[in-house]
Amino acid sequence: ITEGWDIYQLMYSGQRLIEGELSWTVEYLDKLLITQFLFFLPAFFGTIKVWFIISAFFVILGSYACFVLVDDVLSTNPNISIKNRKNSAIVAAISTLYLFSVLGPLQNLNAVPASSALISLSLLLKSSFSRENKKVYIPSFFLSALFASICIGVRPFFLFALIFSAILLLFPLLKNFFGINRTLLISLLWVTLVGIFGLLTNMFPYIIIGRMD
Numbered sequence: 001i002t003e004g005w006d007i008y009q010l011m012y013s014g015q016r017l018i019e020g021e022l023s024w025t026v027e028y029l030d031k032l033l034i035t036q037f038l039f040f041l042p043a044f045f046g047t048i049k050v051w052f053i054i055s056a057f058f059v060i061l062g063s064y065a066c067f068v069l070v071d072d073v074l075s076t077n078p079n080i081s082i083k084n085r086k087n088s089a090i091v092a093a094i095s096t097l098y099l100f101s102v103l104g105p106l107q108n109l110n111a112v113p114a115s116s117a118l119i120s121l122s123l124l125l126k127s128s129f130s131r132e133n134k135k136v137y138i139p140s141f142f143l144s145a146l147f148a149s150i151c152i153g154v155r156p157f158f159l160f161a162l163i164f165s166a167i168l169l170l171f172p173l174l175k176n177f178f179g180i181n182r183t184l185l186i187s188l189l190w191v192t193l194v195g196i197f198g199l200l201t202n203m204f205p206y207i208i209i210g211r212m213d
Contacts, residue, residue, distance in 0.1 A: 006109045007048060010035055014043025025211050033202045034153035038112065048107060055106040059097060062115025065122035067093035072126045076173060109154065116151035117162050120144045124190065125169055129177075136186065145193035153198055163191055 013023050013036045023029040023036045042050040071089040074080050080088075096118065100111045127140035148166070152159050167187050174183045206212050 006031075007051065007107060010039045010109070011043055011048065011051075014039030014041075018043055022205055022209065022211070025206075025209075032153045032156070033205060034150060035109075037201070038154070052106050055108075055111040056101070058112045058115040058119075059100040059106065062100065062118040063093045063097040065115075065118040066096040068126050069118065069122045072122075073169070073173075113151040113154040113158055116147045116154070117158055117165075120147035120151060120162065121166060121169065123147065124166055125173060129174065141190070142193065145190055146197050148190075148194045149197035149201060152194065153202055163194070166190065 009029070010031065013029055013031070016023070016027070017036050017040050023031070023033055029036070038054070039051065041054070042048060044050075067089045070092040071085055074085040074088060100106075100114060121144075123140050123144035128137050128144060129135070148162055151162060170187055170190075171180075171183055174186070178186065203212075
């Protein structure tokens with residue numbers, strides 16, 4: 001298994017962070033700042049195996065999130081039995097685990113953002129809303145936006161796909177419970193939170209040290 005140049009480059013950036021140097025301030029790096037933070041621990045312990053553990057943790061959470069997500073979406077269809085719904089969710093979770101850990105090696109950078117995308121969507125749809133009481137659970141809602149910002153920060157090409165997926169899933173499930181206007185407002189708030197978390201993670205450290213240039 002080859003880890004790819006990204007991993008070695010980011011291990012180096014993690015070492016520079018330990019020395020107190022943020023990416024872009026001295027050397028060019030074709031990644032946003034969040035990736036340097038993620039590689040702090042692998043660089044601190046001096047081994048890619050720590051990144052493997054971090055990736056495995058994200059993949060396990062992402063696979064469970066996939067199970068929850070599929071189970072929740074299929075629950076809105078009365079023609080699908082509970083047994084078939086659970087079986088479909090299990091197949092989806094196992095497939096996700098296989099795809100992320102075998103076809104895309106855990107040493108690779110992509111396992112973390114892809115898993116974060118699933119975790120974000122699952123938190124957004126399953127944990128953030130009580131359709132019976134028409135309530136939004138703020139902690140889960142914020143966590144969803146945080147994981148989305150991690151996903152996009154590590155791999156910016158997830159931006160449109162993740163936001164589009166979130167809105168596409170929100171409307172059919174929530175418009176009948178909250179109404180179109182409120183669902184639009186919730187969607188806009190979520191997108192705004194994703195942007196705020198992204199800015200805080202990738203720009204605020206430069207503001208602190210006075211290096212926005």
